[in-house]
Amino acid sequence: MKQIEQRIKKLFMAKGLKRTPQRCAIYEMLTGRTDHPTAEDIYRTVKRTFPMISQNTVYYTLSTLQEAGLISEVNFGHEHARFDANMDRHHHLVCVSCQEINDLYDGTLDRLSMSSKKGRQYTILGHRVEFYGYCKRCQEKSKSSSRSEGRNRRTV
Ligand SMILES: [Zn+2]
Ligand SMILES: [Zn+2]
Numbered sequence: 001m002k003q004i005e006q007r008i009k010k011l012f013m014a015k016g017l018k019r020t021p022q023r024c025a026i027y028e029m030l031t032g033r034t035d036h037p038t039a040e041d042i043y044r045t046v047k048r049t050f051p052m053i054s055q056n057t058v059y060y061t062l063s064t065l066q067e068a069g070l071i072s073e074v075n076f077g078h079e080h081a082r083f084d085a086n087m088d089r090h091h092h093l094v095c096v097s098c099q100e101i102n103d104l105y106d107g108t109l110d111r112l113s114m115s116s117k118k119g120r121q122y123t124i125l126g127h128r129v130e131f132y133g134y135c136k137r138c139q140e141k142s143k144s145s146s147r148s149e150g151r152n153r154r155t156v
Contacts, residue, residue: 004028015068022046022053026061030071030085036092036101038080074101091128095135097142104131 008027012019025046043058062083065071074082074092082101091109093102109129114120
């Protein structure tokens with residue numbers, strides 16, 4: 001048995017989850033990715049190994065894994081939920097243009113505390129900070145496209 005399979009077996013047992021091949025495949029795939037795929041992406045990838053798998057099974061499996069605390073849903077105002085199997089304490093850098101989500105480790109953010117009264121009424125389990133902006137690739141793309149626009153203007 002591969003190391004990852006052994007780890008999954010242990011985790012699923014600890015959470016009282018049945019190990020169906022599809023469940024294991026979905027979880028294994030998610031743990032191997034850092035790009036926070038959508039349910040649709042996950043479905044397309046898992047379908048290569050399990051051609052008979054339905055989209056419903058994928059959605060159902062994702063919510064089961066989420067309830068078990070093995071994965072989390074990353075929502076940031078986009079229309080599709082994205083999924084993360086990285087349950088270590090981390091934050092996100094979100095590109096508003098290409099929608100890339102990058103993991104960010106930052107001890108200062110980990111130690112954030114709440115100063116508002118309202119927050120203190122809650123029993124806080126955790127927090128995650130999301131920074132929105134343009135990734136390097138998108139910045140370069142917009143730089144080069146505004147350069148070519150400038151060229152076009154000059155030639156007109
Ligand atoms: Zn981007
Ligand atoms: Zn993440």
